[in-house]
Amino acid sequence: MNSPLTSVSYVSTAADSFDDAALADLLAQSRTSNHDHDLTGMLLYRRGRFFQVLEGPQDAVDELMTKIRRDPRHTDVRVLLTERLDERRFSEWTMGYEPIGIPSGPAPDGFRDTFDDLEADDEDESIRAIRELTVWFRARTAVDA
Numbered sequence: 001m002n003s004p005l006t007s008v009s010y011v012s013t014a015a016d017s018f019d020d021a022a023l024a025d026l027l028a029q030s031r032t033s034n035h036d037h038d039l040t041g042m043l044l045y046r047r048g049r050f051f052q053v054l055e056g057p058q059d060a061v062d063e064l065m066t067k068i069r070r071d072p073r074h075t076d077v078r079v080l081l082t083e084r085l086d087e088r089r090f091s092e093w094t095m096g097y098e099p100i101g102i103p104s105g106p107a108p109d110g111f112r113d114t115f116d117d118l119e120a121d122d123e124d125e126s127i128r129a130i131r132e133l134t135v136w137f138r139a140r141t142a143v144d145a
Contacts, residue, residue, distance in 0.1 A: 003057035005088065007041075008065055009081040009130050011119060012050045012074040026073075039064060040090040042134065050074070053134055055088050078119065081130050089134060 018026065023045060034040065039056035054061050069077050119126060 003059040005055065005085040006058040006061045007053060007055040007081075007083050007085050007089070008061050008079055009051070009053045009134075010065070010068075010077060010079045012052075012068070012077040014045075014048045014050065015073050015075050017048060018045060033064075037064065040088055040092075042090055044133075051133070053090065053130075055085060055090060080119065081127055 027043070030043070034054075034056075037056065037060040039054055039060055041052060041054040041056075044051045054064060065079070068074055
């Protein structure tokens with residue numbers, strides 16, 4: 001029986017700072033592994049914090065989340081949202097990535113300088129922020145493509 005399609009959104013803190021080379025290595029490793037395990041998603045990194053959305057068969061997502069929790073490169077792993085999906089939102093990316101720099105002008109709609117609002121005490125506010133950020137990511141990368 002096929003495992004249901006599942007999405008997990010989480011945040012974590014990098015144990016050490018990631019420079020561009022370390023992020024490139026992480027992305028290469030993630031993309032290969034995700035391809036091999038039928039996983040897709042997105043990754044954002046800002047100021048030592050990760051925000052990631054993983055989607056795929058539930059057993060593969062659960063297995064990867066177990067590895068991430070044990071990975072010494074991450075601390076304070078916090079799952080923000082787990083949901084069943086009818087279809088993938090990131091089917092084009094084994095791991096889409098966007099470096100978040102500081103805008104030189106007014107920040108565009110959906111931009112977040114931190115991930116603080118993703119971890120709001122109000123669950124509805126947190127879910128709304130997660131959804132806005134994933135829509136921003138998908139729209140931004142579609143324009144850049």
